[in-house]
Amino acid sequence: MGRIPDLPCDIEQVVDLLGIEVIRDTGTQLHCRCPFCADRKAHLNVKIRDNVFRCNRCGKGGGILHLYAEFCDVSLHTAYEELCKVFGSESGEKPRECSPKRRVIETVELPIASAEVRDNTYSNLLSLLSLCPTHQASLRERGLTQDEIEQLGYRTTPTTRLKRIVTELLERGCVLDGVPGFYCQKETGQWTLDIRGSGIMIPDRNFDGQIEAIQVRLDRVYNQKFYNLTSVDKYYGTPARCCPHYVGVQEGDEVVCVTEGVMKADLAYHFALGSQYECGFAGLTGVPSYSQYERLLQELSELGVQRLNIMIDSDYQDNDKVRTARDRYIELGAEAGFEVAPITWSRRQKGIDDLYKHLFRSK
Numbered sequence: 001m002g003r004i005p006d007l008p009c010d011i012e013q014v015v016d017l018l019g020i021e022v023i024r025d026t027g028t029q030l031h032c033r034c035p036f037c038a039d040r041k042a043h044l045n046v047k048i049r050d051n052v053f054r055c056n057r058c059g060k061g062g063g064i065l066h067l068y069a070e071f072c073d074v075s076l077h078t079a080y081e082e083l084c085k086v087f088g089s090e091s092g093e094k095p096r097e098c099s100p101k102r103r104v105i106e107t108v109e110l111p112i113a114s115a116e117v118r119d120n121t122y123s124n125l126l127s128l129l130s131l132c133p134t135h136q137a138s139l140r141e142r143g144l145t146q147d148e149i150e151q152l153g154y155r156t157t158p159t160t161r162l163k164r165i166v167t168e169l170l171e172r173g174c175v176l177d178g179v180p181g182f183y184c185q186k187e188t189g190q191w192t193l194d195i196r197g198s199g200i201m202i203p204d205r206n207f208d209g210q211i212e213a214i215q216v217r218l219d220r221v222y223n224q225k226f227y228n229l230t231s232v233d234k235y236y237g238t239p240a241r242c243c244p245h246y247v248g249v250q251e252g253d254e255v256v257c258v259t260e261g262v263m264k265a266d267l268a269y270h271f272a273l274g275s276q277y278e279c280g281f282a283g284l285t286g287v288p289s290y291s292q293y294e295r296l297l298q299e300l301s302e303l304g305v306q307r308l309n310i311m312i313d314s315d316y317q318d319n320d321k322v323r324t325a326r327d328r329y330i331e332l333g334a335e336a337g338f339e340v341a342p343i344t345w346s347r348r349q350k351g352i353d354d355l356y357k358h359l360f361r362s363k
């Protein structure tokens, strides 16, 4: 809608004209750094065929004229006149093939390293870091004991010393290629670590205890509470890939509890230890995450697990997205041959960790 019939250019040409940074070009869509907000990634989505754009971060969107008008801070009418002047044709004829050099940032993306390599690099990385007193206090507040905090190996994201940390890792022989979170600085060729927000680093461990990924619980919540350590869109960077997080699951277990989030699984498992509810946990990073759930089902079936206790946050009762995911988990679990037990509790306790803390840790 709203496409002026004789506008002598398409949206791609206007993106080039305005020098908007294109991070990825899929052929049908451009993923750009949004010029209208403090976008550091590629939230501005341009649909080439439809000649429309929209930023998933700030919500700005529209057609060719809106893009130009918003960018240059002029009226739609002026935008129209200026674009006609630039792409010049009163006759309505389109000057084609005239956008020579798009500024595509080269983002050579590396394939993800094996679980062994990631585990080695992440274990070494965490061994170089510590957990700050504020984070220790917040974890005690959530119900953990000091011993448990030490055992879990959570760390505070580093904000300084990044260069020293990377140098130390390289000296230890750690591989950084293909490990999400690490990338090369294009100008200097030096490896560095991509910290996109400060918070608590939580190791995401597979059944063998290998750290396949790191979740970060952010100190300041914008859109979400967690993000996964990543260097997507960076030079020699790699996007994050999480695994189902196992805590306390052992070969021969008949029952496993399934919840959302690495930290939630850790907390719930530790709170129930020694009680009648003691049971191994698997945490999925984010709801929904069906591919991860399918991997989980596969692995649990190989382990001979028979029953799944589905322990999704009680807000599924009000939140459609969560309820749909929960229903699907139940369905897929049953299809895979498990006995599936959806567990429900009062809305007063949001997560299973809150419920268990209430049951076992409040004095």
Ligand SMILES: [Zn+2]
Residues within 6 Å of the ligand: 034, 035, 036, 037, 038, 039, 043, 044, 055, 056, 057, 058, 059, 060
């Ligand atoms: Zn934006």
